[in-house]
Structure formats: C-alpha cells, structure tokens
Amino acid sequence: MMHLILADSELEIIPKKIIKHPAVRNSKSKILDASLHHAAMKGLKQWQRRGRPDIVHVFLLIANESILNKEGMLRTYVHTRNDEVIYIKPETRIIKNYNRFKGLMEQLFEHGKVPPENEALMEMRKENLEKLLDKLEGKRILFSMDGERRKLEDIMEEDVICIIGGFPSGDFLSPVHKMVDEVVSIYHEMLPAWIVGIEAIVAYENKFVN
Ligand SMILES: C[S@@+](CC[C@H](N)C(=O)[O-])C[C@H]1O[C@@H](n2cnc3c(N)ncnc32)[C@H](O)[C@@H]1O
Numbered sequence: 496m497m498h499l500i501l502a503d504s505e506l507e508i509i510p511k512k513i514i515k516h517p518a519v520r521n522s523k524s525k526i527l528d529a530s531l532h533h534a535a536m537k538g539l540k541q542w543q544r545r546g547r548p549d550i551v552h553v554f555l556l557i558a559n560e561s562i563l564n565k566e567g568m569l570r571t572y573v574h575t576r577n578d579e580v581i582y583i584k585p586e587t588r589i590i591k592n593y594n595r596f597k598g599l600m601e602q603l604f605e606h607g608k609v610p611p612e613n614e615a616l617m618e619m620r621k622e623n624l625e626k627l628l629d630k631l632e633g634k635r636i637l638f639s640m641d642g643e644r645r646k647l648e649d650i651m652e653e654d655v656i657c658i659i660g661g662f663p664s665g666d667f668l669s670p671v672h673k674m675v676d677e678v679v680s681i682y683h684e685m686l687p688a689w690i691v692g693i694e695a696i697v698a699y700e701n702k703f704v705n
Contacts, residue, residue, distance in 0.1 A: 554573075604619065
C-alpha cells in the first residue's frame with residue numbers, strides 16, 4: 496500500500512483578521528484563495544504562500560484518478576497548515592469544477608465530513624502530521640529539493656508513506672524531517688506538488704502493480 500500525504504497544505508478558512516477587507520467581504524468563497532483575496536492577504540503572516548486550494552484540488556484529481564488508486568493500492572491524505580487532516584476514501588470521485596471543489600472544502604471545515612448526511616467520502620479531523628504518521632505503516636519518504644537525489648524505483652517499498660509539501664514556496668511548517676526515514680530529491684529543479692505526486696505513484700505502479 497502507498498500512503499500519499501500532501502503536508503502543510505495551504506488550505507484554510509478565511510482568517511477573521513481580514514474578513515472585513517473589501518477584497519474578501521463580497522467573496523462567495525469562505526476558503527482563503529490567493530487568486531481572489533490577494534489584496535487582503537498582505538495583512539497575514541506568511542501571506543506569500545497561503546491561500547492555495549488549487550494545489551490541493553489538482554493533487555487530489557491526479558491521485559484519485561490514478562491506476563494505483565483504481566487498483567486499491569493508494570490512500571491519500573491532505574494535512575493542512577493548521578493541523579487538520581482530510582481522509583479521502585479511494586472511491587471518491589474528485590469534483591473537477593474548482594469552485595464546486597472549494598464548496599466541498601467549506602463543507603468539510605463546517606461539518607467535518609462530506610457529504611454531511613450520508614456515509615462520508617471525505618472526513619476532516621483535527622490532527623497533526625505526527626499523529627497521522629503514527630497510524631500508518633511503511634517506510635517514510637519525504638520529498639524535498641534538499642534531499643539526496645535518488646531513483647524512485649530504487650527506494651520504493653511495498654508499504655510506503657510518501658510526503659509532499661502542499662505549499663508553493665518556503666519550507667515545511669511541521670518538523671517533518673525528524674519524522675521520516677529518507678529525504679529524497681527527484682530533480683534538480685523545483686516541481687509542483689502534483690507532478691511529484693504522479694512521479695511517486697507511477698514509480699510505485701511500475702514496481703508493484705502486476
Ligand atoms: C512547489 S514545492 C514547495 C516549494 C518549497 N520551496 C520546497 O522545495 O519544499 C512542493 C513540494 O513538492 C516537492 N518537490 C518539489 N520539487 C521537488 C524535487 N525536485 N524533488 C523532490 N521533491 C520536490 C516537495 O515535497 C515540495 O515541498
């Protein structure tokens with residue numbers, strides 16, 4: 496089984512501090528989104544990296560439509576900057592429309608699960624990365640440009656936990672380097688989180704599917 500974690504993701508509800516700013520006041524979205532709320536965000540610390548639900552959206556679309564997921568060999572989690580963890584059932588079809596996806600994220604923050612009425616396909620729990628990792632079994636690989644350059648096929652194990660940063664710039668907020676077995680770089684340039692995700696998934700598929 497591969498466990499895939501998007502860690503320290505920049506997914507959050509609009510902070511109260513900026514709720515009255517004109518760029519936010521008339522916004523339909525309650526999820527902080529840098530593409531809409533940029534003008535208001537300068538009042539927030541670390542504003543340059545925050546408000547990126549689009550990273551979570553693309554990452555989940557790719558992970559949940561992958562062959563590995565269809566084969567039942569992938570579990571995907573989104574850990575957020577405020578230490579919430581979203582558990583995503585493998586059978587979840589991630590909605591392709593970005594605004595509707597943000598609507599679902601809003602529901603998760605509000606009700607803790609989606610759909611709120613029936614059996615949950617996605618569930619949000621207040622939990623830090625360490626707690627999540629304690630529940631999972633497998634070799635822990637952190638993906639980072641600071642890591643040692645390695646071929647993914649060489650380091651993949653049948654039970655593996657792959658951790659990828661869900662933020663556009665800066666470093667991990669969680670003390671993740673202390674929690675892992677290996678820190679790996681896969682290319683000499685910085686790549687988007689979803690590209691690193693699909694590289695890891697395909698490397699695992701090539702080694703362990705069929
Ligand atoms: C856009 S990057 C975040 C930028 C941040 N400066 C960093 O390097 O962590 C998103 C995530 O993708 C992964 N990543 C990006 N480029 C990588 C590379 N060349 N090798 C390994 N992981 C990479 C890391 O997990 C990173 O946190």
